Amino acid sequence: QANVTDTYDVVVVGSGAGAMSAAIFAADQGMSVLIVEKSDKYGGTSALSGGGIWVPNNHFFKARGGEDSYDKALTYLKASVGDQVDEKRLRAYLDNAPKMMQYLQENTRLNYTVAERYPDYYQHLPGAAPGGRTLDPELFDTTALGDEVEHLQPASPTTLLLGKIGWTARHAHKAMAKERGWRLMIVWLMLRYKLDFKQRRKTKRDRRAALGNALIASLRASLMDRKVPLWLNTDFSELIETNGRISGLIVKRNGQEQVIQVRKGVILGSGGFEQNQALRDKYLPKPTKVEWSATPPGRNTGAALEAGQALGAATAMLDWAWWAPTISVPKEEKARGVFAERAFPGAIVVNGEGKRFVNEAVGYLEFVDEMYKDNIKTNGKTVPAWAIFDGHFRFNYAMGPLMPSQVMPDSRLPKAWHKTVYWKADSLEALAAEIGVDAAGLKDTVERINRFAASGNDEDFQRGGNVFDRYYGDSNVKPNPCLAPIKKGPFYAMRMDAGDIGTKGGLLTNERGCVVREDGSEIKGLYAIGNCSASVMGTTYPGAGATLGPAMTFGYIAAHDLAKQT
Ligand code: FAD
Incomplete structure (x- = not known):
């Protein structure tokens, strides 16, 4: 028989972003609150996420002159979700999400900004917005946490510049889309990290928490302000x-x-x-x-x-x-999500028959959903799927843990990654043989995508055909920022799991x-x-x-x- 040890008005189980916010709101309503967390770190998956929060009709966007409305958002949500969810819940979300964010921004240490150009994922549906509904965290100085920083779930290296430097979603997008001034921005971020001598003497961990880590660190500091255990x-x-x-x-x-x-x-x-x-x-x-x-x-x-x-x-x-294709990297404790790279021009994803089965640039949930559907059609040949790209892509863009070879050449990649994370060969036929994919199918597919790259029109899946696809495309690539030919050896493959x-x-x-x-x-x-x-x-x-x-x-x-x- 367990003993009764404590009594609170409210107990919150878990310490992700939802749980911690709930504890703040409960405390501010005058209730006594306790958070219980199973692990020796707080923050859960939320701490290693991008920290993005989808809030239609938010005050951040409106303050900048952006246009959105409750009705437009409801139209979009109803068109997306359909009748799977009681409309009262959809309305409760749209009524309260803006209030929730405004409250946190004004009454706690949370500091967010609006991603004015980050489009909704389903651009073909009525009410979809081309930007302004996703809110992103600014960097957060973890000095405010004191020793509590030791218990903060560390960020995923994928969310940090060079695996250690904090940057915002704005910075990351600028670098990925190679927008003007991106190189200078990276040098500036690196210098700022290196010149933080006091912190560098202590640890490799950046003083500035970023993305999901910034969200969780700011919530934790706000809970400490309120003395919530x-x-x-x-x-x-x-x-x-x-x-x-x-x-x-x-x-x-x-x-x-x-x-x-x-x-x-x-x-x-x-x-x-x-x-x-x-x-x-x-x-x-x-x-x-x-x-x-x-x-x-x-x-x-x-x-x-x-x-x-x-x-x-x-x-x-x-x-x-919440499906997302992932890649497991040797010695890393969890798989990495492959979120943006699928939209970069010059990489395609194929099944074991060497065929594409989806617009690679779609949202990560739909991508894996299509993987599972195609896996049934191919009798088990689509999980895993394979990203295929060439030497030109490899030089210019990241794919999973492979940074562009202009900064991380193959010779500097860990040996253990070869044939676990990536495969490489001088010809497409040889690559297909290495990964057990049908060579004739792959050759056909590549010839086809090379034609689409020249015309700018993906006749099979309309990749790059909407503003969401193009968000992660390369703005310098014409006519379609999400399409480029695959023709310059060596050729590469990266495994993608249904994660x-x-x-x-x-x-x-x-x-x-x-x-x-x-x-x-x-x-x-x-x-x-x-x-x-x-x-x-x-x-x-x-x-x-x-x-x-x-x-x-x-x-x-x-x-x-x-x-x-x-
Ligand atoms: P969690 O944040 O995982 O929190 C659950 C907590 O409960 C954990 O700390 C866990 O240890 C604890 N717990 C579990 N069992 C018990 C128990 N028995 N007793 C006590 N405690 C327990 N989503 C977005 O909306 N925006 C993004 O930008 C985004 N980016 C992402 C990027 C990556 C790389 C990943 C992996 C995910 C991302 N997500 C994003 C998804 C998002 O992070 C998760 O869906 C979300 O964090 C889930 O929140 P949660 O509170 O339900 O769970």
């Missing part, structure tokens, strides 16, 4: 229901089981189940592997899902993830963030946000930041709802 090494396993409402939860803190009581309720924000192979096998399409996930190993194993199910909670979309950045199905909630049963009745005092809840975005990914946005917004909604409970 955060218990690390505290593993939640079970909910306690008394007289029809949640009265507490069972955790193991530093190995010791204990009961924490709640006066008002529990907000579950402990991520999805992507790190649990048994649950992946049970729910996700096959083949599926924990190792393909770009999320921190061992963390999000579905504890909230199982605890909710034990109380009769309804679930939805358990067969879906994810978290699962997106989970406990079903209503428009107040409250977990419901199959009959729609609420489990009183139980709220779920982020990837442990079934996404308000249904099976879609309408824009950059469409996972963090809902996690934080439903944290805002849940905290305000809890404040009203007696």
Whole structure:
């Protein structure tokens, strides 16, 4: 029998962006709050994300003269999500997301700016915006965290310049699209990092947290301002229901089981189940592997899902993830997502028959969804898929962990990457033989894409045909910034797995963030946000930041709802 050790108004489980924001909102509503986090680091996947937050009709964009409206955003969300999600939840999102961000910007250390040119992902749908809905973090000086910086989940090297220097999404895009002044900007960022002598004497870690790390560091500092306790090494396993409402939860803190009581309720924000192979096998399409996930190993194993199910909670979309193609790199603890590179001109992605199966520049969720669909058609020849590119591409652009060879020539790549991360040969035929892809199919496909590159028209998949595709294209390449011929040896291949950045199905909630049963009745005092809840975005990914946005917004909604409970 575990002992009751503590009582709070609200306990928040997990320390991702949704959970931490929810704790801030709850504290600011005058409630006593505790955060429990299973690992010895706070921040979860949120800390190693891009930190982008999708907030249609936000005040940042309007302040700069941008145009958007609630109705336009609702049209877009309804066109994307369809009837998979109750419209009340869509409306709750659109009503509260702008308020949530404005509150954080004005009352906490969070500092965001609007990505005016980052387009929504589904440009063909009514209400899609060409920019202004994604918000990105500015750099955050971690000095404010003091020693707490040691417990901050480190950023993924993929999100940092040269794997260590903090930069914003704005900087990263300028470099990737090779916009004017990009070289100078990189030199300036490198110098600023190197000349920070005080920090350099201590550590390689940049003083300036970036992207998801900036988001989490600023939330953590804001929680410290409010003296909200955060218990690390505290593993939640079970909910306690008394007289029809949640009265507490069972955790193991530093190995010791204990009961924490709640006066008002529990907000579950402990991520999805992507790190649990048994649950992946049970729910996700096959083949599926924990190792393909770009999320921190061992963390999000579905504890909230199982605890909710034990109380009769309804679930939805358990067969879906926030898909993203990934590549596993030797000695790295998690896979890397391949987000932007697929749009760069001169690389294509093929299946085992050597055929393209998708517009490579589409959003990452659709990309893997198409991989799975094609895998059925090809009888298992599309997972993994293969990115194919030539010496010209390799010199000029990054692909996964391969920085352009003008800065990282093949001779400087780790030996262990050859034939695990990338394959290389003098001819397309030889490359096809190395990776087990049909050589004639590949040759045909390359001839075809070379014709499309010359005309600028991808007759098969319309790559580069809209503003979203072109966002990551090379603005110097004409006539289509996403298409270039593949003809200059040596030729390269990189493996792409059917990965994810978290699962997106989970406990079903209503428009107040409250977990419901199959009959729609609420489990009183139980709220779920982020990837442990079934996404308000249904099976879609309408824009950059469409996972963090809902996690934080439903944290805002849940905290305000809890404040009203007696
Ligand atoms: P997490 O942030 O993973 O937090 C869950 C926390 O709960 C973890 O710290 C975990 O340790 C803890 N936990 C788990 N089980 C327990 C337990 N039993 N007891 C206590 N604690 C527990 N999304 C965007 O919207 N915008 C982006 O720019 C973006 N970029 C991304 C880039 C990369 C490289 C990756 C990998 C993902 C990106 N994503 C982005 C996706 C986004 O990061 C995740 O969908 C989001 O962080 C999930 O938030 P969460 O709060 O549900 O889970």
